[in-house]
Amino acid sequence: MPTPLTHDDPVALGPFRLIARLGSGGMGTVYVARSTGGRTVALKTMHAAIATDPAARTRFRLEVDAARVIGDRFGARVMDADPLAETPWLATEYVLGPPLDEAVEAGGTLPEQSVRALGAALCSALGQLHRSDVVHRDLKPSNILLTAYGPKVIDFGIARAIGDERLTRAGAAVGTPAFMSPEQATGQEHGAAGDVFALAGVLVYTATGRGPFGSGQAADLLYRVRYADADLTGVPVALAPVLAQCLAKDPGQRPTMARLAAQLHDGTGEFADHLPHELLAEIGRRAADVWRLVPQRLPAPAAGPEAAAVTGPAARRPSRRRFLAVGGALAVGAAAGAGAWWWQGRADARGGGGTTAKGDADKTRNIEPLWTYTFSAVVTDQLGSVVPQGLGGMIIVAAGGGAEAVRATNGVHAWDGNGLSGESSWQTLVTGGRLYRLWIGEETSDGIGSAVRLQTLDPKNGKTIKTLIRFAGTNDELPTHQLLCITDRVAYVVVGKGKYDGGGTFSAGETDTLSAADIETGKLLWSQPLPVRFELSSRLHFLAAKTVGSRLVTLQQLEDGTVHIVVWAASTGAVLWKRSYDIDDPDILRCGIAADNDHLYLGGSRLWALRLSDGAATWQTSTEHAYGPPVLREGILYAVGDGAGLTAVDARSGRMLWTERGGEVGEASTSGPPILGTRYAYYKNGSLLRAVSLSDHTTSLTYQTSGKQFYGDSDAKLVLAVDGAGMTAYPLQ
Template sequence: MGTVYVARSSGGRTVALKTMHAAIATDPAARTRFRLEADAARVIGDRFGARVVDADALAETPWLATEYVLGPPLDEAVEAAGPLPEQSVRALGAALCSALGQLHRSDVVHRDLKPSNILVTAYGPKVIDFGIARAIGDDRLTRAGAAVGTPAFMSPEQATGQEHDAGGDVFALAGVLVYAATGHGPFGHGQAADLLYRVRYAEADLSGVPAALAPVLAQCLAKEPGARPTTAYLAAQLHDGKGEFADHLPHELLADIGRRAADVWRLVPQRLPAPVAGPEVMAGTTAAGRRRSRRGVLALGGALAVGAAAGGGAWWWQERTPARGGGGTRTKSSTHRTQNIEPLWTYTVDVVVTAELGAVVPQALGGMIVVPTGGGSQGVSSASGARKWDSYSEESSWQTLVAGGRLYRLSIGEETSDGIGAAVTLQTVDPKNGKTIKTLARFAGTNDELPTHQLLCVTDRVAYVVVGKGKNDGTGAFSVGETDALGAADLETGKLLWSKPLPVRFELSSRLHFLAAKAVGSRLVTLQEVKDGTVRIVVRDASTGAVLWERPYGIDEPDVLRGGIAADSDHLYLGGSRLWALRLSDGAVTWKTSTEHVHGPPVLKAGILYAVGGGVGLTAVDARSGKVLWTERGGEVSEASTAWPPVLGTRYAYYKNGTLLRAISLSSHTTSLTYQTSGRQFYADADAKLVLGVDSQNLTAYPLQ
């Protein structure tokens, strides 16, 4: 929705300053939500929330200033110090009951209560981010039948787009307390469709919840709202109200709160340069003559977080850069300017790719870009972006792959009335016209109408594939009764070398079995999603399919792993809360970076890992030791996207930052070029020297240098 800055008033008050993105501010409904957010924050008051200092929802850039809360979000507290002891959970729950009671007495429901929206201070928790809060019974800003909120902590009625009243907040509160006590939510994690299904139909997972607390939370997690207790009753069941809140917190959490309080005053803010005179209204000011000013609030120089109303920690960025949204040339200092250049061409795909198949994934070879769409493939010229051919075999992005200078495809058959097609075949394809050159292997007993086949990776001699058996019932990505297997096929003889069954997947799952795979020497390295939506690192013997080792990979957004695997002959390299390396021989951790930042998936080149860090930007790390070699400098990094690996050229590394594709010089480590982009994922066409940005329907080319 916007960007939140740590800011300080001319009188010395430290605040969290939330501003709305310019593109969103043009929507009247979004402005209404923003105004209601400020109203709800005032309703909860400064005892249970972040006190509202000032706000202006009618300004050209709507803004909201609240007190800067001295304490971590609950999810960060649990991640840093582990699950809270029972006494802490009870005290936290009782205080949150009082906070919600304050809202409900004013006929307001929060609707997005989750660990990241609860800040833990020494005096009690504070509830923030009322972006989707509303009056009970008011559905004017909610589309009928639409689920709005965070799936892992939604109530069953909210998950189906029905009325979410005070009982829905109680359900979410119980989920928050389960997380505080165990480190996991009551319905696990994973993709939204799986979470919503479990919220509606599955029993809550209370494993790890203290025995005396479990029955209380189980009652709150009842599927029927009428069976849940009120906040007043629940508070009495949780805690007797004796003692100060801080007395019930573990020492590690209190120490963290103290450190954050000290950090606020550790650095001296720099004033921003005066705005350039002229008719343009600068971001950070109100339209002349329309509303009051922001009363002298000074940005401390960097974004604290995106989409949160008030952060607990402070990430400081000291470059003197105006906080401006949108594109255009951005001046980074008085001596260095970046160029914002138009893309080379944009190609619009005819068929919108369905959610379970992900965005368009281009396969570049021989001056052509093959674009599988789920309804066929289209051949696009690398030079001009002009379409050269179409095919209509219904292949998706999971079934085509370029390897070793050849284009491979798993065949997809035409739909039949009975849902039972022919056997899946592996073919080579001519990128110039999309026609089959040769059939390499045929997988007996499989059904080519199932949309869940995957061509994972191909070596000089072997193709690793997922193929399925059963009837395509059209219910979703996976069909009822479907069985899938991971196998290896010899490219010369067509013989199936080995086949291993895969776990049954829930039919409404929107992701397939594997997010990424890579053959590394004698091993097949895979990132595999299992039935509960979690991801596991599974390393197999490439010659037999036997599992050599596996371990969980805790990641909130599995889709970011689709960008590929970074590995060499000895190690697998991963992102997450840190960059880290696992030994391929046994899965042991070799190193982790010392600084904790959210990192996107890394890319490996010449012994150096490149990854995008949240609040840091592009980072280069020595793959052998884990030592940080350099980080991007001289540019605003608050909107650096960690949702995809960077693309490497010979001079620049490219990644998305806000609405821009940024080219970072590999020699000076500064931004050299920027491009406006709507892309979400980025690929390289090394032969044509292109960066290919894709979203659900567009393919855009930028120069790769």
């Protein structure tokens, strides 16, 4: 439980500003801290007096190294560290989940299926260490944090390389007696087999609420570890012989981590599926608590006799167990854990997190986000929305004045910039397995610039592969160009001519055209003039565009802010038909267009369908509910209704098929379309991202979110939530 900072705690360490205390013990203090970019971390420090000991500093450095070895899949991701600082510190992500000992103490022992799944996941975590020739040496319940997508192993304060005895005195037992291996208890070499012994002890505790060698004084525990048989009373019958083999006194008789994992679990299902509902609810509660953290600092204690009464309770320090438990905890506000349920090399990060929506507590599983990424560019561009697009394991984001890429698996920054600093934020497009960019150059002194270019980029590094088209006579300094859509052969773009005066968005004397060009030959196919804009206008011409058969369907915004549906002949640029579209918030239309070969589907004061041939309305719902933009799949239209929640409509007839049931929908957001997975549809309701089952139409999962716009990446199986600071990934199932 975070507590206020004391008067003499530092204001900041490295690039992190301290927010609250998580715990303090004999070795140091752990804080909640935030980076300048808003990333929340757990920051572990070493007391100044201990930092003067070279051996202690070496241990701290090895702890940092071991935490990096295990990685963010099985441990708390290391965000930054400085073991050489006057006050050594280590910043990790803030794990949203309780330590195993607290979970058992609060909710009781776990059922056999949970114990087996936990054991298999821990085998993979420890196997990762062992493959790097590192052993943990202090595995115990308080050093295992439970999240809905898998456990995370923390606190590597006494971890070391296999065979390295430089930091251990001969004959000295280092570790926690209740979970030591016999060889460790006598000060001998503790190798990978020692971690197997400790893991078995942890699983006995998980199943029974006590260690395999009881409790008591350290000397008694060490004796029983060395000479007594493990007490497996209460361990499930089928599990007991598996753990008994791991608790053999002879290290050579214990199974390997890989063999033990196979005996424990077959790796099927989500990790969260194997956890009790009460534990998942506790994970959700902790996720909500972190969002409520407010920086506080206690005043300096008063002088005189009253000081003891004022400072007494605050001076009481948590136990070392609590200190170690939070020592590896990590980021939620901006990095909520990129770990995944993992077994024998299988990664499946489709768990999730958040808080429980009111009225859904008995029905929902509340799971953590997968990762959060802070944009390197400030997202303030008023010309277009920030659209993340998946390609080749990357999430490409057009943000602010440039583009950047994030690895879809873990939210780690891959690249940005590479000369894109002059690029407007809606000018990067992923389609047909390729990454395109409409180049907008930097300003020159004469404001004339050069021709606008359409290029392909390498998604691995953001560098230009090839220039496909140069639009002759255009000025790439004008910030009003738009890359609308690209088919397998034709690119549809808005390009401008004229001198850039450096004033408003549109320049005096500028003329814009909607143009089509062949991406294979670079030939201009047709060009149609667009309405002149006022010099200070900050709106681009189009909100969204899509090719449907032989038509180019666009949502065009005029100077006065009104929106018109304009359908063009894709081959000639002739306007086939147009009609006005009354919409309160045009910006929500940037999400895209729902259409099939025959109809265009729209939201607003109702859901309705327009024939693409002539723009006539085929059907429309009543005005009982307003709807956000719809999304179409296999003949069914999905949309979020104000006061109705998620709604499914037959696209041909407009007949209502079903409406979300069982959850409160008073705060259902209609600012975007739902994101469709195979099992769930996702949309924002209040401060939650809600996952509604497509089979029983009730809320199954909720996630705390600050996202304003939501996008789906079906290849990476992610829901991506974007706000003004960054992007958070949730599992798309």
